[in-house]
Amino acid sequence: MDLIPGATTCGSGLSAERTRMEVAAHNLANAHTTRTADGQPFKRSQVILESASMGGDDGFESKLAGVRVADVIEDSRAPKQIYAPHHPDADGNGMVQTPDISPMEEMLDMITASRSYEANLSVLRQGRSMAERTIDILRQGG
Amino acid sequence: MENGETVLLSKLLDLSMQRQQAIASNIANANTPGYLRQKLVFEQTLAQHLESRDMKGLAAVQGELQDDMTSPPRADGNNVQLGNEMNDLVQNSVYHQLLTRALATKMRIARLAMS
Numbered sequence: 001m002d003l004i005p006g007a008t009t010c011g012s013g014l015s016a017e018r019t020r021m022e023v024a025a026h027n028l029a030n031a032h033t034t035r036t037a038d039g040q041p042f043k044r045s046q047v048i049l050e051s052a053s054m055g056g057d058d059g060f061e062s063k064l065a066g067v068r069v070a071d072v073i074e075d076s077r078a079p080k081q082i083y084a085p086h087h088p089d090a091d092g093n094g095m096v097q098t099p100d101i102s103p104m105e106e107m108l109d110m111i112t113a114s115r116s117y118e119a120n121l122s123v124l125r126q127g128r129s130m131a132e133r134t135i136d137i138l139r140q141g142g
Numbered sequence: 143m144e145n146g147e148t149v150l151l152s153k154l155l156d157l158s159m160q161r162q163q164a165i166a167s168n169i170a171n172a173n174t175p176g177y178l179r180q181k182l183v184f185e186q187t188l189a190q191h192l193e194s195r196d197m198k199g200l201a202a203v204q205g206e207l208q209d210d211m212t213s214p215p216r217a218d219g220n221n222v223q224l225g226n227e228m229n230d231l232v233q234n235s236v237y238h239q240l241l242t243r244a245l246a247t248k249m250r251i252a253r254l255a256m257s
Binding site: 006007009010013016020049050059060061063064065066067112113115116119120122123126127133134136 | 155158159160162163164165166167169170171172173174175177180204205207224227228231232234235238239242245246249
């Protein structure tokens with residue numbers, strides 16, 4: 001058992017939200033990338049979260065679920081076609097394939113990730129003060 | 143020292159720690175598709191042991207996790223509402239504070255009686 005109740009679970013939440021934030025930043029940064037290592041336009045990444053047991057030894061804790069990043073997958077959306085005949089990556093018709101990334105969607109992801117990160121942090125803070133108060137029983141009473 | 147009140151107080155303290163873990167789990171999974179809110183259930187067993195003055199049974203009461211279906215799931219099958227969880231978190235923290243203070247007061251009284 002954690003000394004701070006829920007610390008492992010909060011930790012898993014913090015790292016999952018961090019990954020979501022990183023992936024959103026990665027998507028936004030590459031919103032106009034027409035060329036990647038394989039010569040294709042950039043494909044949007046998406047984080048898949050799943051709940052996972054935090055592996056406590058007693059019955060109660062083994063039932064508690066934390067969260068983990070199951071996978072980061074490539075979005076299946078087809079690239080957008082933009083007419084830009086002078087672009088070096090344009091095809092015969094003057095069309096350039098650019099990633100179909102909506103800044104609104106990524107911003108929304110970033111906001112929810114950041115709010116959830118804060119929520120996990122405050123659980124951790126409250127848990128810490130609970131542990132401190134429990135330890136203080138001995139100081140006040142003993 | 144091992145009287146009924148102390149046993150009850152420390153059990154409640156224990157259960158509030160468990161509830162904190164359940165809330166942590168709900169908040170960590172606020173964005174996990176298909177996750178259902180977990181609630182800690184213990185009131186009934188606790189009340190039974192209290193009624194029969196069964197202190198051994200009282201000390202052994204364990205909280206049980208159950209799926210909470212009171213709020214309808216969103217499109218992704220998740221039914222955690224972050225606002226409600228934050229509310230529970232604060233309430234649980236204040237409750238825990240109350241319990242620690244009660245336990246500390248009991249111990250202080252005992253010490254006064256001894257000195």
